[in-house]
Amino acid sequence: MFLATNCRKDKPITDISAKLTFSADTIVFDTVFTTIGSTTKLFKVINPYKQAINISTIKLAGGPSSQYRMNIDGVSCIETHNVEIAAKDSIFIFVKVNIDPLNSNSPLIVSDSILFETNGNQQKVMLVAWGQDAYYYYPNHFPQSSHDFPYPYSIISCDATWKNDKPHVIYGWAVVDSACTLNIEAGTRVHLHSNAVLFVYKGTLHINGTLSDPVTVQGDRLEQDYQDIPGQWGKIWLYAGSINNTVDYAVIKNGIIGLQADTFGSSLVPTLAMNNTIIKNMSDVGLYAQGSTVNATNCVIANCGVYAVALMIGGSYDFRHCTIGNYWTYSTRQTPALILNNYYKDVNEVYHERDLNKADFGNCIIYGSMDDEISLDKYSSGGIYNYKFENCLMKTTIDIAGDAMHYISCIKNGDPSFVDYTMNNYELAAGSAAINAGSLTIASSVPFDIKNVYRLSSPDIGAYEK
Numbered sequence: 001m002f003l004a005t006n007c008r009k010d011k012p013i014t015d016i017s018a019k020l021t022f023s024a025d026t027i028v029f030d031t032v033f034t035t036i037g038s039t040t041k042l043f044k045v046i047n048p049y050k051q052a053i054n055i056s057t058i059k060l061a062g063g064p065s066s067q068y069r070m071n072i073d074g075v076s077c078i079e080t081h082n083v084e085i086a087a088k089d090s091i092f093i094f095v096k097v098n099i100d101p102l103n104s105n106s107p108l109i110v111s112d113s114i115l116f117e118t119n120g121n122q123q124k125v126m127l128v129a130w131g132q133d134a135y136y137y138y139p140n141h142f143p144q145s146s147h148d149f150p151y152p153y154s155i156i157s158c159d160a161t162w163k164n165d166k167p168h169v170i171y172g173w174a175v176v177d178s179a180c181t182l183n184i185e186a187g188t189r190v191h192l193h194s195n196a197v198l199f200v201y202k203g204t205l206h207i208n209g210t211l212s213d214p215v216t217v218q219g220d221r222l223e224q225d226y227q228d229i230p231g232q233w234g235k236i237w238l239y240a241g242s243i244n245n246t247v248d249y250a251v252i253k254n255g256i257i258g259l260q261a262d263t264f265g266s267s268l269v270p271t272l273a274m275n276n277t278i279i280k281n282m283s284d285v286g287l288y289a290q291g292s293t294v295n296a297t298n299c300v301i302a303n304c305g306v307y308a309v310a311l312m313i314g315g316s317y318d319f320r321h322c323t324i325g326n327y328w329t330y331s332t333r334q335t336p337a338l339i340l341n342n343y344y345k346d347v348n349e350v351y352h353e354r355d356l357n358k359a360d361f362g363n364c365i366i367y368g369s370m371d372d373e374i375s376l377d378k379y380s381s382g383g384i385y386n387y388k389f390e391n392c393l394m395k396t397t398i399d400i401a402g403d404a405m406h407y408i409s410c411i412k413n414g415d416p417s418f419v420d421y422t423m424n425n426y427e428l429a430a431g432s433a434a435i436n437a438g439s440l441t442i443a444s445s446v447p448f449d450i451k452n453v454y455r456l457s458s459p460d461i462g463a464y465e466k
Contacts, residue, residue, distance in 0.1 A: 012054040012084060016119050020055070021046045029097050029129035030138055040096045043125060045116070047085040055083040057117040058093075061124070066112050068127050069096045097129045106131040108169050108191050108220040132167065134191075139172035149175075153199070156182055164188040164213070169220055170196045170233075176203040178241075187213035191220040192233035192255070202241035209249030211276070211452050217252040228254065228424075230305065230330060231283035235260050238271060238292075247274040254281045258301070261292040270295050276450050278302075280424050283330075291315045291354055296322055298450040298463045300426050303328055308337040308368075313344050314354030314384075319361045321438075321446045321455075323426045323462040325418065326368035336375045337368045337395075340387055343379040355384035362442035365426075365434055365462040366394045367416050374398065391439040393461045411437060416462070427464040434461035 023044035047053045059079035060066045069076055071094040072083065085091055099110060110131040113124040130136050139152030153173035158180035162168050164187035171193045176182045180203040184190065187209070192198065198205075198217075209215035219232030226232065235257035238245050242263060252258045258279035263271040271292040278300045279286040286301040287294070291313040301308045302325040309324050311317050326337035342356040366373050366389075373395040378385045390408040393416055394400075400407035414433030419425040428434055438459035447456050449465040460466050 011052070013049050013051040014119060016121065018049060018053060018119055019121050020053070020116055020118055020123055021048050022123075022125055024125070026126040026128060027095055028138060029127075030136065040094055042092050042094045044090045044092055045085065046090040047087065050087050052084055052086050053118060055085070055116055055118050057081055057115070058083055059115050060112060061115050062112040067097055067099060067110055067129075068112050069098075070094065070114060071096070095127060097127070099129055099131055101130065101133045104132065107222060108132050108134060108167060109171065109193055128171070130169070134167040134169050135162070137168070137170045137172075137174040149173075151197075156180070159183075161185065162188050162190070167191055169193070170198060173197045173199050176200045176205060178202040180204075181206065184208060184215050186210045186215065186249070188215050190215065190217045192217070193220050194232065195234045195256075197234040198236045200236075200238045200242045200245065202239065204242065205236070205238065205245045205247075207247040207250045209276075211249055214249045214251050217250060218254050226254070228281055230254055230281045230303075231256050235288075238262065243271060244269055245272045247272065247277050249275075250277045252277065252279045256282060256284050257288050258282050258286045260285075260288045260290075261294060262290045263292045269293070272296075274299055278424075278450075280304075285310050288312070289315060289317065293317075296320070297446045298322070298448075300325070300450065300463050302326060302421075302424055302426060304337075305331060305333060306335050307339050310339050310341075311356075311359055312339070312341040314342045314356045315359075316357045317359045319364050320442055321363045321449065321459075321461075321463055322361070323365045323464070324367070324373075325365065325416075325421060325426050326370075326373065327421045328369070333370070336370060337373040338366050339375040339377055340385075341377040342383055342385050351379065353379045353381070353383040356386060357384060359387040361387075361389045361392050363438040363446075363459060363461050364389070364392045365416050366392060366396075368395060370395070372397045391437065391442060391461060393434045393437065409439065411461075426462070428460060428462065428466040430466075432460075432466065435466050437461050 110129045112127045116123045137154045142152050151173045161183040164185045167189045169191045183206045207215045233255045236259050238261040240262045261271045272294045274296045276298045280302045282304040284306045286304045286308045288310045293316045295318045297320045299322045308326045343353045393411045417429040417432035419427045419429050436458045438461045443459035450463045453465040455465040
């Protein structure tokens with residue numbers, strides 16, 4: 001194919017540093033189709049130099065199996081070679097996609113790219129289309145200065161309610177703005193693309209699942225091979241100033257961080273109240289709180305690459321009938337399931353203390369594959385560092401028998417006998433040391449377990465009643 005004039009006097013540039021420029025680095029097909037969809041978009045490939053440039057290869061990365069097709073100078077192709085653009089000139093590439101958005105077996109997001117090779121340099125333009133009929137949140141705000149929000153983002157409508165009639169798919173960062181509330185209905189499916197973040201900026205998030213219709217938060221890869229793969233998306237981030245967040249009956253799985261709460265203890269009400277929720281398969285941390293106020297009941301937080309629960313830079317925390325289990329196998333884990341910390345180190349290596357006003361664990365299991373699944377990371381000079389484990393079953397090397405102030409009626413290294421932790425099933429099997437070992441006083445504040453089983457006759461430790 002030859003796109004430049006035969007009368008040119010200049011020779012193509014051969015500098016290996018020479019690169020093309022593009023009118024866009026990502027082409028988004030954001031039409032929500034209701035029937036078999038076909039749409040075409042275009043972008044410009046620009047030669048910014050005062051010499052012609054030869055593109056040795058232009059091709060669709062997905063090859064013949066791609067759902068995209070491109071057209072260059074009137075010729076439809078999957079791959080072409082030796083495309084020349086005259087000095088300070090450009091060409092248009094038309095891209096077409098064919099998708100049936102009503103096919104529930106299609107991916108939520110259909111991605112590909114067009115690859116360009118010029119003088120040995122490889123560049124690409126990303127192609128993104130919606131693969132199913134869903135609600136999509138794609139960045140439409142972009143950083144304008146160093147003081148702006150650092151990532152491309154979309155803003156969720158203030159006081160929005162996400163319904164459960166179709167999946168909700170986040171691509172990039174989706175922001176709940178200041179003083180706004182996002183309500184997510186029972187049974188809603190929320191899918192996040194790679195590194196995507198649901199960012200609650202000084203607003204409020206309510207996840208309103210039920211026992212029969214939990215809210216599911218996971219990645220956007222629906223194939224069977226991705227059902228339990230960690231690290232597929234970013235996190236739910238409750239940013240500093242976000243308050244009154246509630247999470248009820250949610251399953252949050254396969255991300256990098258499940259929930260991050262950064263309110264720095266400025267509120268008298270909880271940053272986060274989380275009940276009857278499962279967080280699992282996070283490549284970093286399940287629940288990551290920094291100086292926050294978090295109350296959790298009947299929660300299972302399990303199988304994370306770094307910490308299952310990290311309570312950092314002080315704060316106030318209350319966990320009742322929770323199961324924190326970590327049997328991570330995707331890599332070598334060197335950190336415990338639970339860490340309590342009351343300081344941070346700034347960029348100048350200066351330590352700053354923050355009060356850990358309370359970290360109470362009642363009728364909880366803290367267990368895993370390491371010898372010690374609890375780290376008490378206290379600032380060396382002292383400061384407020386209040387914690388208490390009462391009627392807990394824990395895997396630890398700490399001498400809990402000699403510390404009646406912090407460990408009350410706890411069981412050290414007893415076998416919880418989970419039904420099958422390799423399948424993230426943290427229910428109790430017969431013979432578990434947690435059975436009938438809970439405090440009735442603590443259980444009275446959480447009379448039903450995560451599956452709505454009554455527990456007050458003889459409470460077990462953890463989120464599940466046997």
